[in-house]
């Protein structure tokens with residue numbers, strides 16, 4: 017029989033998941049030509065674990081609403097602020113508003129955090145694979161690892177079209193390997209994430225192995241999870257967040 | 261109402277087939293499973309009903325296909341916001357399986373389990389009466405693995421996380437027991453027409 021399983025989960029606060037709260041835009045930072053970070057003040061934010069996401073709602077004058085899910089980019093810090101990083105999707109209803117209309121002081125609604133499944137509590141060695149804006153929830157984990165001074169091993173492999181499209185490029189450190197699919201800096205090969213990127217990390221896995229987190233488009237998630245399984249990562253220790 | 265400054269949104273479509281807060285995904289069929297897509301061949305697939313039933317039973321691919329074929333033509337709705345109109349699934353009505361195992365009088369709920377270990381809880385009434393299927397065909401072709409092939413549960417009148425992919429079994433219970441997403445804050449029933457997305461909705 018083939019072997020597969022779903023990993024365990026971390027309980028979420030059902031109340032926080034059900035209650036809409038007003039969030040105020042306090043900062044906008046450009047990350048790449050197509051992505052920007054939006055900092056929100058959410059005074060009654062219940063706190064989150066790295067990897068969790070929220071639901072966001074925009075409301076038009078006539079009561080029409082658009083709802084989307086966004087990963088939380090910031091580490092949990094008790095500041096009453098959270099950060100989201102949004103790709104500007106061409107003609108995107110919600111990301112379009114953020115990238116072309118939003119300005120400081122604007123208010124929107126959020127509820128969450130949602131889904132404990134993709135959360136990382138910072139207690140187990142973590143191997144993170146992401147592509148495009150799929151790096152967002154993984155960056156929350158990297159930031160938390162740094163801010164809390166954690167010593168548990170953490171490694172990340174991120175894929176971007178080009179160095180200019182690599183979100184959080186200036187923040188990535190020795191824990192991260194970047195893979196470029198369209199154009200790369202001199203001396204760096206161009207290509208998809210491959211067994212050669214995963215094998216060295218599997219070889220240096222700590223005692224007890226890695227918890228693997230995969231995030232990005234469905235195409236990337238299928239590709240990256242197959243790389244992990246082929247490299248020997250147990251399926252019940254691979255968590256996947258697909259952006260649809 | 262909390263109006264977002266400068267937000268107008270897409271042109272309004274008044275589609276009576278669209279539950280509140282949903283949009284028409286048209287050709288798209290997003291995949292949102294949280295686990296690795298299993299490499300499960302029809303020859304390895306089994307489906308079992310047990311728990312509060314007269315005679316628990318396990319079907320394999322061939323014995324399940326020997327039951328009377330039944331199709332669903334209609335719409336599906338995902339909790340993340342997309343709906344898909346006019347889809348066609350082929351398989352067998354769950355009633356045909358329940359007729360074999362015969363649930364006890366005391367049975368009220370069920371928990372569906374995938375070959376991956378994924379679970380979803382449902383009231384038994386949502387699984388009977390011609391409203392639920394074991395489906396192995398989509399649009400006349402084998403159901404793709406990413407969408408739950410070789411066979412998935414299909415309960416199209418509820419949000420689609422209830423329609424467990426890679427279905428392995430259904431355990432009949434006399435009480436409700438939360439499944440995978442339900443323990444992660446999602447609603448116990450998930451009726452899209454009442455927008456039951458998260459617990460408390």
Ligand SMILES: Cc1cc2nc3c(=O)[nH]c(=O)nc-3n(C[C@H](O)[C@H](O)[C@H](O)COP(=O)(O)OP(=O)(O)OC[C@H]3O[C@@H](n4cnc5c(N)ncnc54)[C@H](O)[C@@H]3O)c2cc1C
Pocket residue numbers: 069084085086087088101102103104105106107108109110111112149152153257258259260270283284285288340
């Ligand atoms: C768990 C999760 C976490 C995510 N995290 C992030 C993140 O951190 N950063 C990020 O940039 N993105 C993230 N996404 C993707 C995000 O939710 C949106 O899909 C994305 O921002 C595009 O939304 P949009 O409104 O700009 O684009 P739209 O094009 O308006 O909508 C997105 C998609 O939905 C469809 N759609 C929506 N509304 C309609 C409609 N009325 N009519 C027709 N089609 C419609 C379109 O087919 C389109 O492909 C995440 C998604 C999920 C599920």
